[in-house]
Amino acid sequence: MKLYDYKLAPNPRRVRVFLAEKGVTLPSVQIDLRAGEQFTPEFRAINPECTVPVLEFDDGKRIGEVVAICTYFEATHPSPPLMGVGAEDQAIVAAWQHRMERQGMWVAADAFRNSAPGLKGRALPGPEDYAQIPALAERGRARLGKLFELLDGELANREFVAGDRYTIADITALVTVDFAARFGVTIPNASAHLQRWHQVVSARPSAAA
Amino acid sequence: MKLYDYKLAPNPRRVRVFLAEKGVTLPSVQIDLRAGEQFTPEFRAINPECTVPVLEFDDGKRIGEVVAICTYFEATHPSPPLMGVGAEDQAIVAAWQHRMERQGMWVAADAFRNSAPGLKGRALPGPEDYAQIPALAERGRARLGKLFELLDGELANREFVAGDRYTIADITALVTVDFAARFGVTIPNASAHLQRWHQVVSARPSAAA
Numbered sequence: 001m002k003l004y005d006y007k008l009a010p011n012p013r014r015v016r017v018f019l020a021e022k023g024v025t026l027p028s029v030q031i032d033l034r035a036g037e038q039f040t041p042e043f044r045a046i047n048p049e050c051t052v053p054v055l056e057f058d059d060g061k062r063i064g065e066v067v068a069i070c071t072y073f074e075a076t077h078p079s080p081p082l083m084g085v086g087a088e089d090q091a092i093v094a095a096w097q098h099r100m101e102r103q104g105m106w107v108a109a110d111a112f113r114n115s116a117p118g119l120k121g122r123a124l125p126g127p128e129d130y131a132q133i134p135a136l137a138e139r140g141r142a143r144l145g146k147l148f149e150l151l152d153g154e155l156a157n158r159e160f161v162a163g164d165r166y167t168i169a170d171i172t173a174l175v176t177v178d179f180a181a182r183f184g185v186t187i188p189n190a191s192a193h194l195q196r197w198h199q200v201v202s203a204r205p206s207a208a209a
Numbered sequence: 210m211k212l213y214d215y216k217l218a219p220n221p222r223r224v225r226v227f228l229a230e231k232g233v234t235l236p237s238v239q240i241d242l243r244a245g246e247q248f249t250p251e252f253r254a255i256n257p258e259c260t261v262p263v264l265e266f267d268d269g270k271r272i273g274e275v276v277a278i279c280t281y282f283e284a285t286h287p288s289p290p291l292m293g294v295g296a297e298d299q300a301i302v303a304a305w306q307h308r309m310e311r312q313g314m315w316v317a318a319d320a321f322r323n324s325a326p327g328l329k330g331r332a333l334p335g336p337e338d339y340a341q342i343p344a345l346a347e348r349g350r351a352r353l354g355k356l357f358e359l360l361d362g363e364l365a366n367r368e369f370v371a372g373d374r375y376t377i378a379d380i381t382a383l384v385t386v387d388f389a390a391r392f393g394v395t396i397p398n399a400s401a402h403l404q405r406w407h408q409v410v411s412a413r414p415s416a417a418a
Contacts, residue, residue, distance in 0.1 A: 067303035072389060075296035087284035088266070095277035106315075135342045146337060148390070 003028040003069075004054040008106070010179040012053040013209065014066045017171045020206035022077045044127070051125050061089065067097065070168055082168045089163070096169035103147050104176035109162035111140030112183050144185045147176075152191035159197075166201070174201045212237040212278075213255065213263040219314070219388040221262040222418065223275045226380045229288045229415035253336070259290050276306065279377055291377045298372070305371035305378035312356050313385035320349030321392050353394045356385075359401035368409075375410070383410045 005012045005028040019026065031037045031052050038050040047054045047064050054064045055072065063069055074083045083097075084090030114137035115124050123130045151173065152162070161169040177187065177198055187194050201207060214221045214237040228235065240246045240261050247259040256263045256273050263273045264281065272278055283292045293299030307408075322332050323346035332339045360382065363370070370378040386396065386407055396403050410416060 056301075060250070061297070061301075063300050063304045065307045067302040067307055068300045071303040072300035075299055088270070088280050088342050090284055091264075091272050091277045091281035092270075094280040095272045095274040098274045098276055102315075106311075128352075131344075131352075133342060133344045135340075136345060139339055139342070142339075143337075148373055 001058055002026060002056050004031050004052045004056065005029065006033050006052050008032050009033055009052060010108070010175045011051070011066055013023075013041045014105075014171050014175050015053045015055075015069050016209035017175070017206045018070045018082060018168060019073065020209035021080065021082055021166070021171075021204075022073055023131075024073060025079055033176070039127075049125075049128060050127050067101075067168075079143075082171070084162075084167065093167045095170055097167070097172055100161065100169050100172035100176060103143065103150075105172060105179070107140050107143045107147065107178050108179045108185075109140075110136050110146060112137075113186065114140065114177070116183075141185055144180050145188075148187055148191055148194055151197075152194040155193035155197045157199075161197075166204070170201050174198070174207065210267055211265050213237060213240050213252075213261045213265065213296055215240050215242045215261050218242055218261060219317070219384045220260070220275055223314075223384050224262045224264075224278050225418035226384070226415045227279045227377060228282065228293060229418040230375070230380075230413075231282055233282060233286055248336075253407060257336060258334075259336050276377075290392050291375070291380070293371075293376065297384075302371045302376045302378055306376070306381055309370065309378050309381035309385060312359075313351065314381060314388070316349050316352045316356065317385050317388045317394075318349075319345050320353060320394065321346075321388070323349065325392070340372070350394055353385075354388050357396055357400055357403055360406075361363065361403040364402035366408045371405070375413070379406075380411050383416065 003015065003026045005016065007030060031043055033052070037043060038052065044050060046056070047062065049064055051064060053066060053069060054062050055069045056062050062093065063072065074081070084093035113119050114132045114134060119132065121129050121131060123132045123136075151161070158164055160166050161173050180186070187198060189195070212235045214225065215220065216239060240252055242261070246252060247261065253259060255265070258273055260273060262278060263271050263276060264278045265271050272281065279292065283290070293302035304379065322328050323341045323343060328341065330338050330340060332341045360370070367373055369375050370382050389395070396407060398404070
């Protein structure tokens with residue numbers, strides 16, 4: 001089994017942090033997205049979507065969505081649990097993880113990919129070229145501000161995003177916050193609860209993964 | 210336990226089809242999105258996100274993401290399995306379900322909400338108003354065309370979206386296809402495999418849910 005990865009990209013980092021929390025190590029292959037290695041015929045044969053991460057099983061089967069890769073390791077390495085314990089908690093964690101993607105990761109990607117000079121004509125990852133939409137970048141930045149407000153309010157009442165235990169929802173939120181900071185959208189000083197949470201999750205050894 | 214629902218909206222339909230496949234019936238409350246009932250103070254107290262579906266437990270806890278609600282019922286009503294059997298299959302189903310959202314449901318929502326005259330200033334669901342972005346509607350329609358091509362190719366080799374068994378990925382794909390048809394983006398006649406699949410999944414009793 002191996003992981004196609006790229007050290008500088010936010011989505012593969014979500015898998016790396018998840019695996020570090022589980023204590024799982026995997027051989028990995030770096031696909032240099034800045035050098036365009038995701039578009040080589042060799043990598044297209046591995047993942048026609050031209051994205052990382054991709055988990056490859058020894059029989060050649062491949063899975064290319066972060067949450068799916070995490071689902072696999074949650075089932076095979078249940079301890080520590082990162083996707084909830086019992087039906088109700090699993091649902092609550094799934095809801096927050098999903099929301100952190102919809103209102104976080106994908107929104108940060110909107111903000112970044114629709115404005116970065118190096119991504120002209122590449123507003124979406126994948127094999128197709130799409131023009132940048134400046135209004136979408138602007139909307140993305142505004143929405144990240146709203147997300148930070150929301151999370152600050154939620155984290156006033158509990159330690160972690162989905163409850164009193166660190167979960168995959170914290171990982172998605174952490175990677176979103178750190179990704180947004182790279183293009184200048186940062187947690188406001190006034191958002192003390194979100195700041196506190198960010199310090200806590202960043203201090204975990206897994207955050208360096 | 211009850212479900213806040215709206216018969217005409219695509220996201221709650223995903224939950225209804227899932228429950229119908231499981232043979233689960235729940236009391237439901239219709240929130241008339243066309244009449245703006247999601248913005249009443251009463252409903253904002255139930256879900257500040259102003260969206261349906263919402264699953265409400267008897268103790269008052271609430272979950273408001275489709276995949277999270279389905280996660281709950283998969284755990285409590287495992288038969289028939291709709292989210293995979295065993296770690297590897299669960300991951301494959303999660304990958305396809307997720308992809309059907311990212312490349313399907315959310316893209317159809319881009320296409321619809323950024324162009325529908327009745328949704329001016331409401332390009333996103335939720336409590337905030339965002340202006341429509343016409344370029345995003347146009348991109349959404351183009352991407353749905355690409356999705357139909359992709360699915361037609363995939364379904365040449367297997368019966369259902371995630372393999373040889375009907376799963377949540379088929380539900381997300383079915384609801385996406387039917388939603389897109391409402392604004393004129395339909396499966397091309399040449400996409401025989403996708404047409405075949407659509408007939409099969411539409412003929413299941415759950416499709417009427």
